[in-house]
Amino acid sequence: GDSVTQMEGPVTLSEEAFLTINCTYTATGYPSLFWYVQYPGEGLQLLLKATKADDKGSNKGFEATYRKETTSFHLEKGSVQVSDSAVYFCALSSTSSGSARQLTFGSGTQLTVLP
Amino acid sequence: DVKVTQSSRYLVKRTGEKVFLECVQDMDHENMFWYRQDPGLGLRLIYFSYDVKMKEKGDIPEGYSVSREKKERFSLILESASTNQTSMYLCASTPSTIGIAKNIQYFGAGTRLSVL
Numbered sequence: 001g002d003s004v005t006q007m008e009g010p011v012t013l014s015e016e017a018f019l020t021i022n023c024t025y026t027a028t029g030y031p032s033l034f035w036y037v038q039y040p041g042e043g044l045q046l047l048l049k050a051t052k053a054d055d056k057g058s059n060k061g062f063e064a065t066y067r068k069e070t071t072s073f074h075l076e077k078g079s080v081q082v083s084d085s086a087v088y089f090c091a092l093s094s095t096s097s098g099s100a101r102q103l104t105f106g107s108g109t110q111l112t113v114l115p
Numbered sequence: 116d117v118k119v120t121q122s123s124r125y126l127v128k129r130t131g132e133k134v135f136l137e138c139v140q141d142m143d144h145e146n147m148f149w150y151r152q153d154p155g156l157g158l159r160l161i162y163f164s165y166d167v168k169m170k171e172k173g174d175i176p177e178g179y180s181v182s183r184e185k186k187e188r189f190s191l192i193l194e195s196a197s198t199n200q201t202s203m204y205l206c207a208s209t210p211s212t213i214g215i216a217k218n219i220q221y222f223g224a225g226t227r228l229s230v231l
Contacts, residue, residue, distance in 0.1 A: 004157075006157075032218050034218075034219075036222075041224070042224055042225075043119070043205055043207075043222030043223050043224045043225050044158075044205065044207075044220075044222040045222065046219055046220075049219070089157060089158070093218040102148075102160060102163065102173070103218065103220060105157040105158040105159075106157055107155055107156060107157040108157050
């Protein structure tokens with residue numbers, strides 16, 4: 001079945017540091033890929049998405065590129081802020097699935113940014 | 116703005132109690148989902164519904180049931196709560212349109228359930 005593997009956290013960075021959170025996936029067909037973010041005390045919200053190979057999703061300074069050859073969708077940000085402290089989830093939706101509306105989530109990576 | 120509302124943020128129940136978790140969305144979405152979130156395990160799908168009175172099991176349905184009598188409301192039921200059901204429960208919804216839009220899930224703030 002489909003699966004998503006994220007780098008284990010927690011990750012602690014100083015403000016203005018560079019961020020990478022690794023995400024790799026296993027899926028049949030041609031999945032769409034997502035990053036969701038969960039701020040403290042809140043539900044998940046979509047951060048960015050990519051629907052096909054070589055697509056780059058971006059939002060709020062975060063970027064991720066859909067790499068089919070390495071089955072990866074790593075999240076990056078050039079300069080993190082304290083307000084980026086949250087849990088980040090990588091997810092995929094596989095169009096080959098009979099229940100294509102489902103998402104498969106990674107385990108989440110806790111990011112803490114220190115001032 | 117999209118809104119998914121879960122009726123309780125925190126809930127404490129006793130072992131053996133019947134527990135209802137309610138979720139309401141105001142976006143006229145066809146699809147609704149219940150997940151549980153546990154540290155190190157991410158989100159795991161319990162049940163989902165693609166239409167009124169329709170439901171499908173997710174990855175971990177054991178010990179849970181659901182009800183969808185109206186399009187906007189999706190209820191998760193723990194028939195006899197157990198301590199291993201202590202968790203954060205998240206509800207989500209998506210529209211039933213073609214393309215990428217149906218895969219973007221909108222989440223509620225979650226219900227943290229403790230079963231003692």
